[in-house]
Amino acid sequence: MKTREEAWELVCEFVQDVGLRRHMLAVSAAMRFYAGQLGEDANYWGIVGLIHDFDWEVHSDLDRHPIQGAAILRERGWDEETIRVILSHYTEGTGVLREKPVDFALLACDEITGLIIASALVRPSMNVGDVKISSIRKKWKTPRFAAGVDRQHVEEVTADFSRVCFDGKLELWEHIGNVLTAMQGAAEMLELDGRLAN
Numbered sequence: 568m569k570t571r572e573e574a575w576e577l578v579c580e581f582v583q584d585v586g587l588r589r590h591m592l593a594v595s596a597a598m599r600f601y602a603g604q605l606g607e608d609a610n611y612w613g614i615v616g617l618i619h620d621f622d623w624e625v626h627s628d629l630d631r632h633p634i635q636g637a638a639i640l641r642e643r644g645w646d647e648e649t650i651r652v653i654l655s656h657y658t659e660g661t662g663v664l665r666e667k668p669v670d671f672a673l674l675a676c677d678e679i680t681g682l683i684i685a686s687a688l689v690r691p692s693m694n695v696g697d698v699k700i701s702s703i704r705k706k707w708k709t710p711r712f713a714a715g716v717d718r719q720h721v722e723e724v725t726a727d728f729s730r731v732c733f734d735g736k737l738e739l740w741e742h743i744g745n746v747l748t749a750m751q752g753a754a755e756m757l758e759l760d761g762r763l764a765n
């Protein structure tokens with residue numbers, strides 16, 4: 568199995584955009600959080616989150632991402648199980664269904680990080696530690712804010728994750744609170760610790 572260091576090297580090789588790196592670091596933090604809650608392997612779940620969009624900069628459309636990314640992973644000696652998980656985050660294009668907790672967690676953590684990152688970046692402090700769930704709620708209801716985040720899709724994939732991993736008991740706003748908490752714990756890595764305000 569590949570290490571987190573190897574995963575990060577892959578990201579650094581294929582992704583120069585700071586925002587895309589931050590997106591994957593944020594998903595990674597959220598995945599680690601949930602692996603901890605669910606008694607799964609936090610290091611592994613974190614790696615999956617870290618690399619899930621590694622090919623988006625070179626394959627920036629859904630005809631190529633993540634299918635062609637999977638080919639690169641295979642060439643580089645990544646294991647088929649990890650490749651399967653990555654392919655399952657875009658079932659519509661890859662035909663790979665979500666089956667395992669890690670698959671559902673990845674999709675549930677994916678887009679919502681975008682709303683939280685945007686919420687942090689519009690604060691004068693640019694510190695995710697200052698982001699309150701109440702402010703994310705307001706922004707959730709403002710379609711123009713982080714318009715790329717498909718709220719309905721987030722609701723659907725959260726409900727799926729909840730059903731598969733939490734007996735249907737994980738509510739949307741508890742989930743968003745969890746992802747926020749996870750990202751606050753990774754603020755430094757995400758460079759959302761206030762440094763960008765200076």
Ligand SMILES: [Fe+2]
Pocket residue numbers: 619620632633656657
């Ligand atoms: Fe993706």
Ligand SMILES: [Fe+2]
Pocket residue numbers: 590594619620677678
């Ligand atoms: Fe993503």
